Amino acid sequence: MKPSQFAKGFQARPDTTSSEKRTALDRLNAIDGIVQDKPKSRETVGRASQPEPVESTEDAALATTEHESAEYRAWRIEHGYRPGQIIELPLKAIKASPFNPRHFYLKTSIAELAVNLAKQGQQQAIHVIPDYAAPGSYYVSDGGRRVRALKEANKEVVKAIVVDLPIGLASYKLGYDLNVQRDSQTVFDNAIVWKRFIDEKHFQSQRELADHLGLDESTVAVALSIAKLPELVMHEMVARPDRFGSNMAYQVGRYHGARGTDATLRLINRIVADDLSTRQVADIVKGRATPQESPKSAGRQRYAQRLEIKLDGVAVGDLKSYGEDRLELRLKGLTKDRRDALLHQIEEMLKVK
Numbered sequence: 001m002k003p004s005q006f007a008k009g010f011q012a013r014p015d016t017t018s019s020e021k022r023t024a025l026d027r028l029n030a031i032d033g034i035v036q037d038k039p040k041s042r043e044t045v046g047r048a049s050q051p052e053p054v055e056s057t058e059d060a061a062l063a064t065t066e067h068e069s070a071e072y073r074a075w076r077i078e079h080g081y082r083p084g085q086i087i088e089l090p091l092k093a094i095k096a097s098p099f100n101p102r103h104f105y106l107k108t109s110i111a112e113l114a115v116n117l118a119k120q121g122q123q124q125a126i127h128v129i130p131d132y133a134a135p136g137s138y139y140v141s142d143g144g145r146r147v148r149a150l151k152e153a154n155k156e157v158v159k160a161i162v163v164d165l166p167i168g169l170a171s172y173k174l175g176y177d178l179n180v181q182r183d184s185q186t187v188f189d190n191a192i193v194w195k196r197f198i199d200e201k202h203f204q205s206q207r208e209l210a211d212h213l214g215l216d217e218s219t220v221a222v223a224l225s226i227a228k229l230p231e232l233v234m235h236e237m238v239a240r241p242d243r244f245g246s247n248m249a250y251q252v253g254r255y256h257g258a259r260g261t262d263a264t265l266r267l268i269n270r271i272v273a274d275d276l277s278t279r280q281v282a283d284i285v286k287g288r289a290t291p292q293e294s295p296k297s298a299g300r301q302r303y304a305q306r307l308e309i310k311l312d313g314v315a316v317g318d319l320k321s322y323g324e325d326r327l328e329l330r331l332k333g334l335t336k337d338r339r340d341a342l343l344h345q346i347e348e349m350l351k352v353k
Contacts, residue, residue: 072164114152
């Protein structure tokens with residue numbers, strides 16, 4: 001997501017938007033306008049990145065944007081910061097927001113991005129919020145995955161834009177909506193974070209939380225039910241978002257309540273291996289079908305490692321390793337030409353010389 005599109009498409013719901021959230025949204029839109037108005041020529045980024053020569057640091061600091069908070073204005077005057085300016089910050093100064101809508105980050109995804117960043121460098125600045133109570137540190141507002149990948153790539157600095165947003169439920173709501181628009185928010189993220197909101201009394205009931213998010217109460221109820229699962233079980237499903245949506249995860253949660261963790265992990269493997277539907281899993285949960293594998297697969301071995309395979313950015317299958325001598329490749333949704341080309345390449349690789 002480009003910095004100039006930080007809040008593109010976000011529309012607050014008139015019936016649920018408080019004055020506090022409206023102020024936060026106005027600030028975000030103001031930031032978006034500032035970044036959009038930047039000259040198209042790219043600004044040189046450095047540890048002490050400065051405004052263009054025609055504008056003095058004092059002029060930049062004194063310029064006030066609409067709906068700017070007093071804390072943010074004081075911070076940027078102290079640091080001579082121009083709103084929308086890209087600067088470099090030490091990675092060690094960046095920390096996760098306690099109101100981050102994301103909880104799960106796939107190791108494989110982070111590793112892939114780390115390799116790309118190591119080769120290409122950081123192309124998009126993250127957005128951070130000053131921690132006014134701990135000067136010199138910043139909360140991630142948008143870009144948690146890039147921060148993790150930069151650390152994985154052993155980088156020491158990150159390109160960032162410092163924005164004016166409150167840390168709290170308003171910042172969570174904005175981040176949640178952005179993730180929903182990018183299709184990067186999962187039911188498992190919601191399960192963990194929403195349960196924490198209820199436990200910490202940010203909301204007194206699931207109805208109040210649903211109203212705040214503009215969702216049906218049943219959606220929140222399903223997520224809170226999934227939150228009862230151990231994170232070990234959730235991690236197995238997070239890796240396959242194409243197979244485990246909210247309905248499937250709900251059925252898995254019901255099965256876990258009756259059978260425990262080990263049996264549930266076996267069920268998850270069977271769902272993936274046999275491409276079970278939600279209805280089939282529901283029948284297993286209700287006892288209408290046996291949860292045991294067929295005789296052929298009764299001795300099914302749990303894979304030691306799994307690599308998700310993507311073509312043109314779309315997940316098409318996986319490669320699993322078992323024990324010391326077994327590999328299993330499963331691909332689907334390919335065009336005939338792509339399938340035949342891959343088959344030819346595999347045949348060439350396996351030719352005995």
